[in-house]
Each structure stands twice: as C-alpha cells, then as structure tokens.
Amino acid sequence: MKLVHDPVHGYIELDEFARKLVDTPEFQRLRRITQLGFAFLAYPSARHTRFEHSLGTFHLAKKIRAHNPEIEEGALYAALLHDIGHYPFSHTLEGLYPRHEENTLWVIEHGSVGDVIKENYSTQEFKKLLKHPIVSGDIDADRMDYLVRDAYYTGAAYGVVDLERLVRNLKFDGKMLVVEEKGIMAAQNLLLSRAMMYPTVYFHHTAKIAEAMLRKAVEIEGISLEEIRIMDEIDLVSRLRSSEKPEVRELIRAIDDRKLYKRAYCSNRELDEKTISTLKRELQEEFGYSALLDYPPKPKYEERNAFVKIGSETKRLSEVSPLVRSLVEMKDVYWRWCVYAREDVREDVEAFPKKLF
C-alpha cells in the first residue's frame, strides 16, 4: 500500500492495483492537465491538476463504499480513471472535440492503462463501471472532491462542505446514491456551493476569454482528434508557439502574456441556432480571429436528480428544499453569452451584434 499526502484529504491510500493504474503514462499525463483550465489567470493559485483530483475522487469513493459494501469494488477504479480522457486545459476544448468522457473510453481501449485494467476487468465491464453513480451522479465522489479542492486552491469561500457527514449519509439503493435525512443539509450545501462557484470561479470572464482564445488558436492550427487526445498541456502550448501561422502564435503569445481580449458585448438573450451561426460567420468575415463569440450552453436542470430519503420515501431533493429549487433560477440569472474582442477592434465589435437585433 502506498500513501499519498494530500492537503485536502490528509493521506490517500493506494492499494496495489490502484498504484499500478497510477503508474501508467496515461495517468501520469494528468499531472499536466490543469483542473480548472485558465482559471489561474483570475485565481493565480488554482494550479491543481486532474491528477490530484482523480486521487481524491478515488479516496472519497472508497469512503462511500465503506458505508455501502454492496457497491462493487471496480467502481473505485472507475472513480480513479474517470477523467483520464481530459484534453489539455480540461473542458476548454470540448467544443471542438468529442466530450472527454468519450476520450476516456478511447484511452482505456488504446492506452497501456487498458492492459492494467484487463488484469482484473474486461474492457466492456470497466466501461460500464465508469457510469456508476458513485462517480457520475449528482451527488458523487467526483463532485465532492472537485468542489472542496477547487475551493482550497482558489481560496473561494464557497466550497466548504461537510464531506464526512455527507459520506456517512449516502446510501446506495442498487441503482443510485440516495441522501439520508441526516445528510440533507450537507447535500444542499454541496449543490449551493457548486452554484456559487460557477459565476465566481468556473465562469470567471477572464478564464472564459482565455479559453475562447485557445479554442480559436487550436481551430486555426487545425489539430486533429488523433493528435489532441494524447497531448498534454506542454505538447499543445509548444505546438501553438511554434506554429507556422502567425495568428496562432499571436493568440498563444497573448494568453501567455495575459494580454487578453476584452468583453465587447454580452447578453442574456437566448438566440436560436441559426442566429448563432449567422453571428459567428459575420463576426468571422468582419473581424477574423480578433472577435470571438462565446455562447455557452444554457444551464441544465441537473440538480433535480439528487434524491433523498425521508422516512421510507425517496424524493427529489428539489422537492423538499426550496434552496435547491432556486438554484435553477440562479443559473438563469448568471447565464449569458459574450463577444470578446482584441483591444484594437473592440469598439467596432461592440457595435456589431447590436445591429443584428
């Protein structure tokens, strides 16, 4: 057994099989995938990676399983590997490529980590485990780790959650993890904290702008899925720095030097697909890569899938908690799309979308 020191959870124990999985190049690569993309441009200390987060998720999954021994052991290793398919800068490039969950399946099929898995599980079996509620539910080990960890590294006050109380009050009913009565307040707090982390950290405009710039650079550079799926951040950034295309070099240089585009126009008005395409195309024609549309998906009502046990009844948490109900509304309050622009064209870009409506 190997012990890993972690400032969030104290010591994380890795059994022999976990250690083997961690020792693969695919898992070690996670050390070079920043957990929060470019959030560090707004919160300089947010330099943690998918590596620590994956260990933390494994650790919490083990604690949940200690209270629910009927959960199959394999789910723990799925928790450990659930993020192994993340692209450089985590969610940043998901608009350009398949979602990281799909890449995780690919890595497991093609990486040497797959060989280690096969010592104990068939690939098919393991792929199914990746959807286990312990790691892909609304209240699960993944979310519990990242909230607390992101709060620790950013210093944001919103991610402090009574994990121990929550862990002790999660009951696996064969299909999902249900929060027992004594854990309701902690579960509410988890969802609230997450909701407050969104506008403050995850969607901080500085990070969003840098992410849009990187996406554009990668798009122009024309990096294929085959290439990106095994890159780490060093590969990607050095590729862009040494690009033959001056626009690409300009964009990555601007990110490196934190000379970012500015918000030229923001709105919370919903647009239909067609309008979005038109706007995008026209911006491109008029301004090229110096104006970028960032239209994030509307928030999902996912909190509705957290379930609690009141007496013998299983209910949605949103049914019993007015706070959780209000989260949906809150998301709407903070959702918006923007056009970012390079300093020199900012004023022109500012006027542009207005003409459209």
Place this chain on the structure above:
Amino acid sequence: MKLVHDPVHGYIELDEFARKLVDTPEFQRLRRITQLGFAFLAYPSARHTRFEHSLGTFHLAKKIRAHNPEIEEGALYAALLHDIGHYPFSHTLEGLYPRHEENTLWVIEHGSVGDVIKENYSTQEFKKLLKHPIVSGDIDADRMDYLVRDAYYTGAAYGVVDLERLVRNLKFDGKMLVVEEKGIMAAQNLLLSRAMMYPTVYFHHTAKIAEAMLRKAVEIEGISLEEIRIMDEIDLVSRLRSSEKPEVRELIRAIDDRKLYKRAYCSNRELDEKTISTLKRELQEEFGYSALLDYPPKPKYEERNAFVKIGSETKRLSEVSPLVRSLVEMKDVYWRWCVYAREDVREDVEAFPKKLF
C-alpha cells in the same frame, strides 16, 4: 494599544478607550455568558462566550469603517457593547424578561461601564449609536462575526464566509450599509450560511429542550428582573442548584447531567394565541413542570432588508437573488413547535395535543 489573540480574526487591536470599556466588570461578565446557550449539549465544543464575540464585532466594525470613514467613531464602541445586556445563556431567557437590547440600555445607564462611556459620549447619544446599521442591520459586523465564530466553534461547515470581500464591498450611504456588486455573492453566502445554521445548530432540538427546561426552572424559582439582569451563569446555576424548591433542583440537575426531556409531540401547524394559552395551561394542569410547550415565534422575513447596489440603483438583495428569496420558504420548512416531556410521562404527553386538534 492592546492586542488580543483570536483564532477567528488573528489579532484584535483595542485602543485605549476600548480597553477601558473592556476592563469594566459588566464587560468582563460576558466571559461567563455562553454565546450559544445550551448548544454545547449537542456540539460540545461550542463553549465560546459573548466576550469573544463582542471583541470580534468591534474588530469587524473597525474594518468596515476603514472603508467608510464617514461612519462616526462612536459606532465602533456601540459594536463592542451591543451585547452587554445579555442574560445568562444568551437568548434562552428572553421569553421571561425584556429582550436583551433593553437590558443593554439599562446596564449602560446603571453600570460602571456607563461612567466610562460618559468620558466621551452622552448616554443618549450612545444609546442611539447602538442602533447604527454597522451593528444592527441585516448584513452587519455582529452577524458577520457570530456566523464565522459559531462555525469555528461548532465545526459546522456552513459559516464559512468571505468576510474580507464582504467588508471591502459594504458601502455606508448615510442611512444603511449597502452591498456593492462585487460583494453580492459573499452577502448571499452570509445569509445562506445563517439559514443553514438555524436548523443545524441554533435550533438543534437538544439545545432547545435544555433551554425550555431552564426557563421553567427560572420561572418556578421566581427570579426577578432586578436579580437576573446582573447575574452571570455561575450566579444563576448555583442559585437554582441551591433552590428550596425540589422541582427547581430537579430541573437544573437534569440539565447538568444531560438527562433531558424528550420530544413528545412536534408540529408545524400554526396555532393562534388562544390555543397556545389553552394548551400551555392544560399541559400545566395535567403534567406540571414535566411537560413543556416550546412555541417559537414564526420566522421573520428579515432578509428582505439587505440592500445591494447594482449600477446606480439600490435594490433589495431578495429582488436580485433567487437564493435569498428562497430563504423565507426555507425557514417555514424548518419551523415547528414541540412539547417536551420527562421520560416517565412521555407517552401520556404524546397523546395529549392530539386530543386538542
């Protein structure tokens, strides 16, 4: 200048006048007034007192004033003394006597602390300062200190608030403290944390039961306002322990030994004044001091009085925050009244209120 070490705020600086106020017997008495009444029976570590809280409130008030120099200095000393009228076990006995704010006025008029005040302020002037928004608003130094402090001492995860961000974004507009845009999330978090502390800590049933028992003991003992207003917890408990009335001795002994009454009946159904009196009287006739009705006041919609500045407009926080709006509902969810009973009569008491409805 004197420095006081405090685990919540680091070092608290006391200027000469503050030091003089702190050195009065009335202020020192606060060391023997537990901040959270009998919460320590549920959270053993919650042994902090009104003394530390008063220093912390003074400290935060000073920080708020550093960003709002137009606030009059006297408000700081009002912050320091705002709780000097608390009875033993803080809010526990407020049902039997005038609210502690009134007693604060009395102490200031009659105690030696009043003589110190008069070195710089007229009593009338100072009494007005006690209502200054820096210490009696919805988002004020008092509330900011107690939430964070209570979280620290209970270990509850709900009171972690970004005080520094909040302090930097509180603007005194001559009438009240208004939260500026960058402080909205921290202000929301303060109110949410408070809302979560209520059911978890402040209204924990174990504490509520002990408080009801103490109230009954004090009632039977017949302690006058003149007596209670200068007592500390040692005076009160030893008085009850040495009472001539065996019921009083029995009650305080049960609290000391944590052999508490149990909840016999609880309901969230509202009762009118008359029904409450009837129920109380009938319980008294039937069971004497071995059954206690605890009908707490319905929650107030006070969060509506937190104001924020959006652009040049001042709005209610509840207008812009769905989360804060939902707090009112939340309070309703957790509000309820109970009848507590001594073990031996519990079953009989359980049946009793049911007959009524």
Place this chain on the structure above:
Amino acid sequence: MKLVHDPVHGYIELDEFARKLVDTPEFQRLRRITQLGFAFLAYPSARHTRFEHSLGTFHLAKKIRAHNPEIEEGALYAALLHDIGHYPFSHTLEGLYPRHEENTLWVIEHGSVGDVIKENYSTQEFKKLLKHPIVSGDIDADRMDYLVRDAYYTGAAYGVVDLERLVRNLKFDGKMLVVEEKGIMAAQNLLLSRAMMYPTVYFHHTAKIAEAMLRKAVEIEGISLEEIRIMDEIDLVSRLRSSEKPEVRELIRAIDDRKLYKRAYCSNRELDEKTISTLKRELQEEFGYSALLDYPPKPKYEERNAFVKIGSETKRLSEVSPLVRSLVEMKDVYWRWCVYAREDVREDVEAFPKKLF
C-alpha cells in the same frame, strides 16, 4: 453508535459502552472544568473543557489501536476517563490537593461511572489501564489531542501536528508506543510544539497570576478534599463569592473582574526548600494575601522517554534528534518563579525578595 461533532477531529464515534460512560454525572461534570484553567484571561477564546478533550483522546486512542490491534480494548475507555478526576480549573489547585490522577481513581471507585465500568471490567483491572502507554506516555493520545485542541482554541500557531502520520507510525511493542522511522519528524514536531506552547500559553503570566490568586482564595476558605473533589467550577466560584471571609470574596471578585495582581518580582535563580518556606512565610507575615509566591517545579526531562525505532533498534528520540535534546535547555530558559502583588503594595513587595539575597 453515537456521533459527536468536533471541530478538531470531525466526527467522534462513541460505541454503546463509551456512550454509557459519557452519560454519567461524573463525565458530564467535565463540561464544567475548563481545559486550560485561567488561560482564557490571556486567550479569551480558550474556553474548551476537559469534556471535549476526553472525547478527543478516546478518538485518537481508537485510531492508534486500529494500527495496533494487540492493544487491549479497555485502554480506550481508560483514555476516555483519564481526566475524570480533574479539579475545577484543571491543574490550578493541584498544589493544594493530591494530583488529579489520584482523584481519578477515587471517582472511579465512588462515582456512578464506576458502576458502568464494572459491567465490563474489575475496578483493579481498570485502574491499571489508566497507566497504559496509549494514554500516559510521552507521545500518546492524551498529548496529541490536547496540543492540537489547545492550538485550535487559542489560535496559537504552535500546535499544528501531522496527527495522521504520527498515528500511522506508532507501534505498540507490548510495553510502550514506539515511533517508527517515518513518524520521527511528526513526533519531533509534537514535542517542539508542546515546548513552544509552554511559555506562550500554558505558563502565560496572566493565567499564572489568576491561578495563584484562586489557590490563595481556596486556601483561606479552607475547602476540604472531600468537598473539592466533586465540585465543578460553578460550585467553587459560587462558594467563594458567598464566602463569609472578605479576603476570599475580594480575591474571587478580582479574578471575575480581571483586576489581577501584578508581577512584583521574578527570578530564574533556584531556591532550596528552606528558602522557599522562609520567603513564603515572611511574605505572608508582611503582606498577607496581597502578595503571592509562585514557585513552579523545575521542568522535568520527560522528553527523554519518547522512543523511536531506527531499523531494528529502539532508541531515545533525544539521541537521534538534536532538536529534542535542545528542548531541555529551552525549558530552563523559560523557567522562573515570581511574586505577585496587589497594586497597592506592589512597590513594597518588589523590594522584599531582594533583601533576602
């Protein structure tokens, strides 16, 4: 199983037998015995009690035993009860009465807690368990809990210790707990932290003065061992407040109001027994209770009894650690005796011991 929330350790689990022990009046009395005596006069937040500390010691003992299953279970309950004999204000009165360890034996023999013990252990057997190294060694559950807890409540930066690493590296060899190689740094840190807590917190002169004043009040009042051994702090203080002797009332009043004696004379020169007696007597004759000699015992070289395992050899920690060796010297640096005096006689007292030497 019952869970107790504790800000230091998270959740403490009490099994059925532990719960029964905790539910005795003798154990509940510990809620009214302050852990650090009058340290709260210097560190206002240090209001924690022997109750929380006892639970914490039990908790750590259980963790140590989880790595050393050969330790007998009874030692855990000894850890829980090891402080049950403390007098009001903890060590303050030990100069006047037998050490608290002796009173612990008495309480176990005579209190109702003894009846609970007898359900599982003979009294003789249990008394032996109280000397088990898990609770009475140089590096044990008791010391580990109090250091970290005292640091938490005072806010002192010296008591932060990697308890988990230490616990994982304590090996019971049948006779004592030996620190394994990977735990040496954490063990050093524990002893260092303790050494730094002494001058800063435990021997803070403000606390020492109040303690000397209380001892004098108790001495004058003439409280017998039979009385004191079952008193809590409420009993003691109210007894002194209502004493028939004006000196006693004056002393306790001065403590309550924090109008403390001042240091009139301090020295690190060692005195022999005879000189101490003479000085004490002459001070008494000249100044009565308004001058108090406080001659603390010279520090013990106890750190020499921490043992470590290097390879297959067991060595004293002081042999392998220059830091630990220097602790002994450090104690000498900070040791000193003082005479405290009431303001009005302070100058006269100041001159007094000088005449002697």
Place this chain on the structure above:
Amino acid sequence: MKLVHDPVHGYIELDEFARKLVDTPEFQRLRRITQLGFAFLAYPSARHTRFEHSLGTFHLAKKIRAHNPEIEEGALYAALLHDIGHYPFSHTLEGLYPRHEENTLWVIEHGSVGDVIKENYSTQEFKKLLKHPIVSGDIDADRMDYLVRDAYYTGAAYGVVDLERLVRNLKFDGKMLVVEEKGIMAAQNLLLSRAMMYPTVYFHHTAKIAEAMLRKAVEIEGISLEEIRIMDEIDLVSRLRSSEKPEVRELIRAIDDRKLYKRAYCSNRELDEKTISTLKRELQEEFGYSALLDYPPKPKYEERNAFVKIGSETKRLSEVSPLVRSLVEMKDVYWRWCVYAREDVREDVEAFPKKLF
C-alpha cells in the same frame, strides 16, 4: 488598485506600479515556473508557482513596511521581482548556470520589465534594492511567504507560522530587520518549520532524483545560458522531448512517466573536491547517463544571521535560543549525498562507490 485572491493571504492589493510590473511578459512567465521544482512527484498537490509566491512576498513586505515606514518604498517592488530570474523548475538547474539572483539582474537589464522599472527607479538603484533585508535576510518576506505557502500546497504540518505576530514584531534598524522580544517565539517557529521542511519536502529523494535526471538531460542537450534564461517550463520540456539525442528523450520521458532512477548509494561522509570529480568521472565512464551523482552543498549556518532585540541589546537569535542552535546540528543529521541509477544498472552502481573508499 487591483485585488488578487490568494488562499494563503486572503486578498493581495496591487497598486498601479505593481500592476504594471506584473503585466510584463517576464513576470507572467513566472506562472510557468513551478515553485518547488519536482516536489510534485512526491506531493502531487505542490503545483504552485513563483508567480503566486512573488505576489505573496510583495504582500508581506508591504505589511512589514506598514510597521516600519522608514523602509524605502522601492524595496516592495524589489520583493515583487526578486525571483524573476528563476530558471525552469526553480533551483533545479542552478548547478549548471549562474545562480538565479544573477539572472534576475540580467532580466531586469534586458527585459521589458526593466522599462517599467525605469519609470520610477534607475537600474542601479533597483539592483541595490534587491538586496534589501526585507527580501534577502534570514527572516524576511520571501522566507515567510514560501514557508507558509509550501505548507499550504503540500499539506505538510510544519509551515504554520504566526505571520501576523512576526510582522508586528520586526523592526528595521536601518541596516537589518530585528525581531523584537514578543516575536521571538514566532521567529523560532519560522526557522524550525523551515528546518523540518527540508528533509520532508525540499530534499525529498523523489524530487532530488527527478532533478538530477533533468540536469543530466539539459547537460547532454547542451542548452546555453542565453537560451535557458528566458525559457519557461513548457519551452524546456518540449525542447527535451523533441531532442535529436535519444538519451535526452529517454530521460525526459522517464520524468514525465515518473519512471525514476533509484537511490543506489547514499552516504553522509564528506568528500573533497578531488574525490567528487573522480567519482563523477568514473561513474560517467562506466555507466554514462544511467548513473548520477548528487552531491549537495553542505548546509550553511545561516540561521546565525537572525537577530533579536532583548531590552536594548541586539543579539543573535541563536544566542538566546537553544532550539535555533540545534538547527545547525539537525542539518548535519539530514545531509547526505547519493548516487542514483537506472533500474537495470542499479546493482552495479550500488557496488561502485564502495570500491572507492
């Protein structure tokens, strides 16, 4: 004024001039220089960079200056820029190139940060400020920040220091920062913490091995000072990954995949210069890059340069503190040199140095 959120210090305020300095490419590059080199291979969470540390050092320098207004303002900006010359992976490559302090001077002369400096200071003047005791003493802003920060990011329990007490008790006497009496314990704790961080974190063998491997890769690759001095970690690692020399690619690949060399031989026996050279040469001849000698410099007795004020006298801290005296000995205990070897030649390498002695 700009505010930067930092989990260690809360909020860091940047005035206009500081903001300009931070906005230069040279300063932004520090975001890509890991604070602790390869310590993250042992403490995965230690991903913080020289960027955050530089901001933190500036912040503490400002606090020290607030208590010592006679310190010239320029020293604050020197504190901000003191690490701007660090090479990739911080101290790792200092054996191959001039010390980072020299490179800092070069960057200031040649980088665009120099142009910003010149708005307010002559280059000569500023270079002198870099040696100001506020940032290059034994107890200074630099050391205070990195200890607390490194503890935060590694989770090590050794770096908890009462910074506020220390800051309040540092007095600039025109030549150096002297610790006043009330700050002695905090100063001791700082030096002790540092001493304990060395063997535990800074000299953790896993990090040391990776560092030796990187040094060898850089040496073989033959990177000139002109190149390295402006590289960030992305530049360096991608350069090594795409090297034409297979040994270089092998070494960086092994670091990336954490397939590190192992300790083949370690000793605390001092060697003279000649023996070191011989050993190095013979290892090279026999094993090439698959065996690496790591002979760190003997620890310096630098703690002797911390000064304290006792009454009116200025003394060395080591004179008054037995603990600090023992630190020198402690360093000797932990100092040693090693030969690291690739798995396949490890046994042969193990035997090699033994032949020599």
